[in-house]
Amino acid sequence: MGRTSDARQKILDAAQALIELRGYSALGVAEICKAAGVPKGSFYYFFESKESLALTVLDEHWAAQRTAWTGLLTDTATPPLHRLRRLFEETEAAQLAGQQDCGTVSGCMFGNLSLEMSNQTEAVRTRLQEIFDAQVDMVEAVVAEARDRGEAGVTDVHEAARSVVAQLEGQVLFAKLYNSTGRLGSLWPNCLALLAARAPEGTAVRA
Amino acid sequence: MGRTSDARQKILDAAQALIELRGYSALGVAEICKAAGVPKGSFYYFFESKESLALTVLDEHWAAQRTAWTGLLTDTATPPLHRLRRLFEETEAAQLAGQQDCGTVSGCMFGNLSLEMSNQTEAVRTRLQEIFDAQVDMVEAVVAEARDRGEAGVTDVHEAARSVVAQLEGQVLFAKLYNSTGRLGSLWPNCLALLAARAPEGTAVRA
DNA sequence: ACCCAGTCTACGACCGGTCGTCTAGTCTTA
DNA sequence: TAAGACTAGACGACCGGTCGTAGACTGGGT
Numbered sequence: 001m002g003r004t005s006d007a008r009q010k011i012l013d014a015a016q017a018l019i020e021l022r023g024y025s026a027l028g029v030a031e032i033c034k035a036a037g038v039p040k041g042s043f044y045y046f047f048e049s050k051e052s053l054a055l056t057v058l059d060e061h062w063a064a065q066r067t068a069w070t071g072l073l074t075d076t077a078t079p080p081l082h083r084l085r086r087l088f089e090e091t092e093a094a095q096l097a098g099q100q101d102c103g104t105v106s107g108c109m110f111g112n113l114s115l116e117m118s119n120q121t122e123a124v125r126t127r128l129q130e131i132f133d134a135q136v137d138m139v140e141a142v143v144a145e146a147r148d149r150g151e152a153g154v155t156d157v158h159e160a161a162r163s164v165v166a167q168l169e170g171q172v173l174f175a176k177l178y179n180s181t182g183r184l185g186s187l188w189p190n191c192l193a194l195l196a197a198r199a200p201e202g203t204a205v206r207a
Numbered sequence: 208m209g210r211t212s213d214a215r216q217k218i219l220d221a222a223q224a225l226i227e228l229r230g231y232s233a234l235g236v237a238e239i240c241k242a243a244g245v246p247k248g249s250f251y252y253f254f255e256s257k258e259s260l261a262l263t264v265l266d267e268h269w270a271a272q273r274t275a276w277t278g279l280l281t282d283t284a285t286p287p288l289h290r291l292r293r294l295f296e297e298t299e300a301a302q303l304a305g306q307q308d309c310g311t312v313s314g315c316m317f318g319n320l321s322l323e324m325s326n327q328t329e330a331v332r333t334r335l336q337e338i339f340d341a342q343v344d345m346v347e348a349v350v351a352e353a354r355d356r357g358e359a360g361v362t363d364v365h366e367a368a369r370s371v372v373a374q375l376e377g378q379v380l381f382a383k384l385y386n387s388t389g390r391l392g393s394l395w396p397n398c399l400a401l402l403a404a405r406a407p408e409g410t411a412v413r414a
Numbered sequence: 415a416c417c418c419a420g421t422c423t424a425c426g427a428c429c430g431g432t433c434g435t436c437t438a439g440t441c442t443t444a
Numbered sequence: 445t446a447a448g449a450c451t452a453g454a455c456g457a458c459c460g461g462t463c464g465t466a467g468a469c470t471g472g473g474t
Binding site for chain 2: 021022023025026104107111112114115116118119120125128129132159162163165166167168169170171173174176177178183186190193194196
Binding site: 214245246247248249252253 | 449450451452453
């Protein structure tokens with residue numbers, strides 16, 4: 001009896017879980033409705049189309065993650081690099097939890113959908129770009145803070161932040177492929193390395 | 208006719224192109240056959256199933272890429288780190304070429320299929336694991352060589368190689384999502400950073 | 415207190431089309 | 445003509461999506 005029908009929310013919840021578990025294209029509207037315990041006929045009352053559902057799931061998931069990230073990354077009581085480390089630890093913990101819940105490391109929904117849908121529907125691609133832009137911006141702010149405190153030698157903070165997020169996506173992809181969270185521990189040392197000063201051109205790096 | 212029918216090869220080529228362009232799940236057997244100019248009825252003469260086609264495409268694509276990588280990475284005439292740099296340059300060039308051919312950065316087929324299929328069919332997941340294992344091994348050999356020459360400070364060469372490949376996958380994912388190869392240039396400096404010595408535990412943090 | 419249009423929510427039945435797959439058969443070559 | 449190489453066409457299942465309407469609720473008229 002919620003003000004917005006709870007059937008809609010049940011569809012949303014089921015869709016989010018199933019998309020993380022099995023992807024989008026391989027998923028049918030009927031299957032989503034069955035999992036949600038909602039008649040299929042109701043689906044198109046609550047959602048305009050399957051794609052519109054994907055967009056809504058994306059938005060809801062990002063809203064939740066953004067809240068969590070904001071809490072982690074803007075906590076001025078802890079040094080900026082420690083905040084980043086906590087972000088990685090939380091990511092690892094989340095993947096581990098997902099694995100124990102449903103037997104499978106589900107990876108990052110945004111990365112998953114990027115590779116699966118971005119060249120099928122322009123709307124989803126645009127939304128995913130906005131999400132990753134926002135993620136990078138959030139990391140960038142922390143990196144800039146660290147640099148100002150002399151804790152990171154990097155000069156181009158935006159590109160550095162992008163690389164950190166890219167590293168995270170790549171490692172999570174591996175975690176999903178190998179169904180193992182074991183190696184996500186390298187996230188933090190790698191982040192540290194990416195945030196160190198860069199040699200201007202060419203050769204080796206000393207300690 | 209040819210001992211291996213050329214129809215089979217035409218299906219393979221069309222499938223490879225279409226999978227890079229539109230993914231696997233969203234692709235129908237009929238569409239592949241039409242693009243290949245092969246009657247749909249012939250498909251199941253040449254391939255056991257759609258999944259078996261995917262496996263074959265994967266193998267063929269990897270065989271080609273492995274050859275190219277081997278040529279690049281085992282060229283003892285050039286220093287190891289330069290070989291790695293050339294690998295990134297070639298990757299960037301390949302993505303750019305793909306973009307100009309079909310208007311879209313197609314990304315890495317292995318990464319794409321990892322996120323799209325790895326939790327649908329175990330056979331594909333296993334094959335993808337083998338491919339990435341091999342990629343990491345190839346990079347690892349070069350990293351070990353660089354370290355022996357004192358050009359890389361990293362101690363765990365396997366994990367370092369894995370991180371380099373992860374970074375590559377992450378950046379290529381972004382290139383695909385934003386349909387832009389412009390930022391793949393950060394691949395090489397990031398690789399350098401990942402190959403530098405790691406502090407054992409949170410050194411950069413002085414708070 | 416009762417009723418009855420009118421309105422909105424919610425849904426089962428169904429649509430045309432496409433999916434992956436298969437079989438029955440036609441070609442080609444020797 | 446025997447034997448393989450190849451293919452047309454159709455199969456049942458299922459896809460995303462539509463639609464007519466049942467049921468719950470509303471607010472005036474009586």
